[in-house]
Amino acid sequence: MPAPMTLDVEKLRNDTPGCGEVLHFNNAGSSLMPEPVLRATVGHLELEARIGGYEAAAREQEALERVYGATARMLGCAADEVAVIENATRAWDMAFYSIPFEAGDRILSAQAEYASNYIAYLQVARKTGAVVEPVPSDEHGQISIPALRDMIDERVKLIAITHVPTNGGLVNPAKEVGEVAREADCLYLLDACQSAGQMPLDVGEIGCDMLSATGRKYLRGPRGTGFLYVRREVLEHLEPPFLDLHAAEWTASDRFEIRPDARRFENWETNFAGKVGLGVAVDYALDIGLEAIRDRVYALAESLRISLTDIPGVAVRDIGKERCGIVTFTAEGRSAGEIKDVLAARAINVSVAPPASTLLDSEARNLGEMVRASVHYFNTDQEIERFCATLDEVVRGS
Numbered sequence: 001m002p003a004p005m006t007l008d009v010e011k012l013r014n015d016t017p018g019c020g021e022v023l024h025f026n027n028a029g030s031s032l033m034p035e036p037v038l039r040a041t042v043g044h045l046e047l048e049a050r051i052g053g054y055e056a057a058a059r060e061q062e063a064l065e066r067v068y069g070a071t072a073r074m075l076g077c078a079a080d081e082v083a084v085i086e087n088a089t090r091a092w093d094m095a096f097y098s099i100p101f102e103a104g105d106r107i108l109s110a111q112a113e114y115a116s117n118y119i120a121y122l123q124v125a126r127k128t129g130a131v132v133e134p135v136p137s138d139e140h141g142q143i144s145i146p147a148l149r150d151m152i153d154e155r156v157k158l159i160a161i162t163h164v165p166t167n168g169g170l171v172n173p174a175k176e177v178g179e180v181a182r183e184a185d186c187l188y189l190l191d192a193c194q195s196a197g198q199m200p201l202d203v204g205e206i207g208c209d210m211l212s213a214t215g216r217k218y219l220r221g222p223r224g225t226g227f228l229y230v231r232r233e234v235l236e237h238l239e240p241p242f243l244d245l246h247a248a249e250w251t252a253s254d255r256f257e258i259r260p261d262a263r264r265f266e267n268w269e270t271n272f273a274g275k276v277g278l279g280v281a282v283d284y285a286l287d288i289g290l291e292a293i294r295d296r297v298y299a300l301a302e303s304l305r306i307s308l309t310d311i312p313g314v315a316v317r318d319i320g321k322e323r324c325g326i327v328t329f330t331a332e333g334r335s336a337g338e339i340k341d342v343l344a345a346r347a348i349n350v351s352v353a354p355p356a357s358t359l360l361d362s363e364a365r366n367l368g369e370m371v372r373a374s375v376h377y378f379n380t381d382q383e384i385e386r387f388c389a390t391l392d393e394v395v396r397g398s
Helices: 009-014 035-051 053-059 061-075 088-096 115-128 145-151 174-184 272-288 290-308 336-344 355-364 381-396
Strands: 082-085 106-110 131-135 156-162 187-191 210-214 226-230 248-252 255-258 314-316 326-331 351-353 370-374
Touching (some): 035 053, 061 082, 082 088, 145 174, 290 381, 336 370, 336 381
Antiparallel strands (some): 210 226, 248 255
């Protein structure tokens, strides 16, 4: 097995202005932008202010197109299979709501599915008569592949899972799910909101038909950016839930034609500065290497889990055969919100994972609110030590 690639962490931290301001363990919420992404995003906004928005877009067309090629390289797909959309939720919605569900169609998902996605399943089921069914988890807490196979029949229209759920550190076996979907000849939608930028994603290897993600998390791009991959072979069978003059062409008084590529899922007005920044962010991650990013993030997270177990009263709540950069925990006598606020006052950023965000998983594991600490490659062992020392003080009431 090859040795893990090493990163120039000092350079990466020097590239990251926020490292001088905060200890940032909220990268699964919104990571710190590196300087090149910040410059590109702000630079486009400044250009808009100087010459006008339309004019800036025309001048910077190459930079705006960069994101499609960069994202395609990251995902192992063609550029015309990529749409850039204002956030991951809307990207996911555009894919999901384009599927023509009918009464009796089955939607299979995972126990740790994210609330926004599951609410959409329930809404479509209510409107169409489709049925939503969670697949049981295995002994590791991830979606059970044998159980998934047992649930397959001719009525399964969609398998849709979250690759890295919002809580618990879990990485679902996306490739194995893809193998089942291909065998069953049903659609497969992968929510990669928290895996994009944290680990390699090859849509051909995964076998998904659609994949949605955001820019603001592990890709370290601007907020208000996201993207959607749609496999070319299924594009013509998916009509977006709404269209405009960018997604389609008005060809006659009573006719229109939807554009043939994935940009049918976009709309005309968008965050142009964010789009420029997202392209730079994807290239930045590719230049570092997604395997190297994954190896460092996983190692830091495991180090954090081990250190947390040494703090009296703290319980790590992570599950999964493969665990990523998200670390969730609870502390006796302290609420998650209280811990978050006290740490924030000391320039340490974490977030809170409420039960409603992954309701089925929370109920199955009897979980309340948890603290979510999510590390990235620019974090350090020294930050982990400082974090745990501070948390220890907070838990003891010092």
